[in-house]
Amino acid sequence: MPRQTIVIDPVTRIEGHSKISIHLDEEGNVEEAYFHVTQFRGFEKFCEGRPFSEMPSLMARICGICPVSHLIASAKACDAILAVRIPPNAVRLRRILNLAQILQSHALSFFYLSSPDLLLGMDSDPAKRNIFGVMESHPGVARDGIRLRQFGQQIIERLAGKRIHPSWVVPGGVNEPLGAAHRDRILEELPEAVGIAQRTLDWFKVEMEKFREEIRSFANFPTMFMGLAGADGALDHYDGKLRFVNAAGQIVADGIEPADYAAHIAEMAHPWTYLKTSFYKPLGYPEGIYRVGPLARLNICDTVDTPLAAQEWAEFRELDRGPALSSFYFHYARLIELLYALEKMGQLLNAPDVLDTHVRARASANNSEGVGVSEAPRGTLIHHYKVDRDGLITWANLIIATGHNNAAMNRGVLQVARHFIHGNKLNEGLLNRVEAVIRAFDPCLSCSTHADGRLALEVELLSHDGEVLDRCLTP
Amino acid sequence: MTKAPVRIKTLTIDGREVGAREDQTILDVARENHIFIPTLCDLPGLTAVGACRLCLVEVRGVNRLLPACVTAVAEGMEVSVSSERIDRYRRSILELLFAERNHVCSVCVTNGHCDLQSLALKLGMTHVHFPYQYPRLPVDASHERFVVDHNRCILCTRCVRVCDEIEGAHTWDVMSRGVDCRVITDLAEPWGKSESCTGCGKCVQVCPTGALSEKGKSVAEMSKRRQFLPYLTLMREARR
Ligand code: SF4
Numbered sequence: 166m167p168r169q170t171i172v173i174d175p176v177t178r179i180e181g182h183s184k185i186s187i188h189l190d191e192e193g194n195v196e197e198a199y200f201h202v203t204q205f206r207g208f209e210k211f212c213e214g215r216p217f218s219e220m221p222s223l224m225a226r227i228c229g230i231c232p233v234s235h236l237i238a239s240a241k242a243c244d245a246i247l248a249v250r251i252p253p254n255a256v257r258l259r260r261i262l263n264l265a266q267i268l269q270s271h272a273l274s275f276f277y278l279s280s281p282d283l284l285l286g287m288d289s290d291p292a293k294r295n296i297f298g299v300m301e302s303h304p305g306v307a308r309d310g311i312r313l314r315q316f317g318q319q320i321i322e323r324l325a326g327k328r329i330h331p332s333w334v335v336p337g338g339v340n341e342p343l344g345a346a347h348r349d350r351i352l353e354e355l356p357e358a359v360g361i362a363q364r365t366l367d368w369f370k371v372e373m374e375k376f377r378e379e380i381r382s383f384a385n386f387p388t389m390f391m392g393l394a395g396a397d398g399a400l401d402h403y404d405g406k407l408r409f410v411n412a413a414g415q416i417v418a419d420g421i422e423p424a425d426y427a428a429h430i431a432e433m434a435h436p437w438t439y440l441k442t443s444f445y446k447p448l449g450y451p452e453g454i455y456r457v458g459p460l461a462r463l464n465i466c467d468t469v470d471t472p473l474a475a476q477e478w479a480e481f482r483e484l485d486r487g488p489a490l491s492s493f494y495f496h497y498a499r500l501i502e503l504l505y506a507l508e509k510m511g512q513l514l515n516a517p518d519v520l521d522t523h524v525r526a527r528a529s530a531n532n533s534e535g536v537g538v539s540e541a542p543r544g545t546l547i548h549h550y551k552v553d554r555d556g557l558i559t560w561a562n563l564i565i566a567t568g569h570n571n572a573a574m575n576r577g578v579l580q581v582a583r584h585f586i587h588g589n590k591l592n593e594g595l596l597n598r599v600e601a602v603i604r605a606f607d608p609c610l611s612c613s614t615h616a617d618g619r620l621a622l623e624v625e626l627l628s629h630d631g632e633v634l635d636r637c638l639t640p
Numbered sequence: 641m642t643k644a645p646v647r648i649k650t651l652t653i654d655g656r657e658v659g660a661r662e663d664q665t666i667l668d669v670a671r672e673n674h675i676f677i678p679t680l681c682d683l684p685g686l687t688a689v690g691a692c693r694l695c696l697v698e699v700r701g702v703n704r705l706l707p708a709c710v711t712a713v714a715e716g717m718e719v720s721v722s723s724e725r726i727d728r729y730r731r732s733i734l735e736l737l738f739a740e741r742n743h744v745c746s747v748c749v750t751n752g753h754c755d756l757q758s759l760a761l762k763l764g765m766t767h768v769h770f771p772y773q774y775p776r777l778p779v780d781a782s783h784e785r786f787v788v789d790h791n792r793c794i795l796c797t798r799c800v801r802v803c804d805e806i807e808g809a810h811t812w813d814v815m816s817r818g819v820d821c822r823v824i825t826d827l828a829e830p831w832g833k834s835e836s837c838t839g840c841g842k843c844v845q846v847c848p849t850g851a852l853s854e855k856g857k858s859v860a861e862m863s864k865r866r867q868f869l870p871y872l873t874l875m876r877e878a879r880r
């Protein structure tokens with residue numbers, strides 16, 4: 166089989182578009198599919214020489230969609246450099262912030278980006294297949310989505326001030342305690358949000374029946390899953406140990422200290438993308454492909470410690486004998502996590518010490534290295550820094566959710582392409598489904614949200630000798 | 641010895657008639673009369689050096705623009721502190737300051753508390769029309785409590801002056817010329833190795849930008865406390 170070199174022509178690298186190339190073999194069958202990522206260049210490089218205390222805010226700039234998650238992973242890496250145990254209430258407040266971020270991000274992903282596909286159908290008019298279309302046909306759902314997202318954003322604002330890039334999270338904790346008025350407001354509004362999460366889950370479970378084909382073909386293949394497991398193996402987004410579970414649901418590796426991630430996760434660079442591909446080191450590539458994110462988290466945990474989400478989780482675990490394998494279930498998992506986030510925030514905000522003003526530990530760089538791990542909406546985030554004796558960054562490595570999922574995402578696109586491509590043409594149906602697969606992973610790319618919430622995507626079909634047979638763009 | 645009597649001069653600033661002591665500068669008088677002239681290198685309590693040129697004003701009958709902070713008043717002087725030409729010059733000066741080094745406000749320790757940033761806002765600097773130089777500049781974090789980030793330094797020499805004139809240590813100085821110009825500690829040794837530095841932190845507090853900061857401050861956390869300066873100067877004068 167002749168292997169062709171893929172040249173990414175900078176002119177075709179339209180700002181904000183991700184590119185997918187699908188390669189045919191000599192017989193015209195789909196051989197490979199690649200998802201190209203042209204963002205994320207050089208973040209590791211340009212923090213070199215900067216004081217580590219700037220890192221959380223600097224890293225928050227990686228992404229305008231989930232800045233809070235980077236803030237948190239980064240601050241945890243910095244805590245490790247300070248070599249301090251941060252005050253318990255700082256942990257609590259950071260946890261609330263992280264959950265609020267998950268809430269608002271999941272609401273965006275589910276209601277704004279995915280619900281149009283789900284409610285209006287994948288093959289409906291692209292011009293209408295967006296949140297505005299949903300607003301017309303299912304105004305209640307659209308309103309719920311807007312409200313949930315807004316609720317998450319308001320919590321972030323009440324805790325951290327500025328909405329997009331808060332600098333409230335700092336090495337050693339957070340720089341302001343929570344005020345009673347803010348706590349009370351959030352707690353007041355919480356029950357309404359819980360109600361929305363519950364009714365959304367109810368209709369989604371019914372709707373899900375209509376998507377059998379998608380469930381079957383949506384990146385539905387065996388992979389391992391990875392995520393943080395908290396105390397007693399409970400679902401946790403802030404702290405814990407890393408755990409790998411295989412496609413049969415067996416725990417492959419457990420209790421991995423975040424600082425030891427490199428012994429278990431290897432990264433590989435591919436020529437077609439700036440995003441490195443991660444895999445489980447002991448198994449190698451491609452056997453060691455794993456997925457992270459909401460689906461992974463629900464697949465790897467042993468228990469969920471909030472009552473309503475625990476019930477939903479139990480039901481979710483009945484889907485497949487082992488872990489739920491279809492990436493279509495990402496949506497389902499997101500909704501369960503939404504509910505969990507709301508309940509958990511309630512628990513944390515009701516803690517007697519949540520207004521405690523001791524929220525920051527101070528120290529200087531006592532360690533020359535630090536690793537911070539947290540669960541972002543899209544999956545496990547690993548920040549790893551090294552500093553010199555003065556606390557200036559000498560080296561940094563970041564593994565982001567989309568990197569963990571990269572290999573699985575390519576496989577997902579390949580699976581869909583095999584299913585839908587016959588001949589030399591791309592069709593709208595394929596484009597929609599490829600988009601939906603990518604969307605299910607909710608990759609953390611700046612391009613994943615355009616103004617109207619559609620994924621900006623360019624798909625290229627290439628013959629076995631590299632000739633472009635067809636090309637199309639999402640409208 | 642009797643002191644010579646202080647003479648009073650009258651002049652106009654933007655058409656307003658004002659009175660001044662003969663030993664005052666245009667900037668002094670303007671401040672006394674609450675007339676705004678932008679400044680960066682000047683700081684009451686330190687010797688004026690006329691380094692930043694932001695305080696440029698027009699004086700009738702003089703072709704070039706004059707720096708208000710080092711120009712003495714004169715009888716009958718007609719001063720304009722703002723005009724289309726002055727505003728344009730000032731904006732260009734700011735743009736040059738931004739283009740010369742690496743200013744990334746959003747991730748800077750003084751974001752929101754920075755004199756350079758707030759002046760840029762106030763004077764309506766919307767773009768930098770000069771090519772950015774992106775120099776590779778070091779950060780010196782060798783001092784136990786402070787950091788100097790040359791990426792944010794505008795060479796105003798406030799640090800040099802406060803260290804010399806107020807603290808009396810003269811740890812800071814200026815080295816080289818043109819684009820290579822840098823503030824240095826002792827003989828261009830790491831700050832942490834400086835034998836003359838007393839660790840008083842005055843330089844950090846007077847620095848208008850994020851160039852000097854307290855160690856461990858995170859983004860936007862470094863606001864400066866400058867109240868000590870007029871107080872110190874006053875107390876010293878009283879003792880003389
Ligand atoms: S020193 Fe001031 S102008 Fe420069 S980056 Fe920092 S905040 Fe912006």
Ligand code: SF4
Pocket residue numbers: 792793794795796797798799800823843846847848849851852
């Ligand atoms: S370090 Fe600060 S005070 Fe010193 S010259 Fe530079 S900008 Fe001015």
Ligand code: FES
Pocket residue numbers: 678679680681682689690691692693694695696707708709710
């Ligand atoms: S304030 Fe006059 S030159 Fe800087």
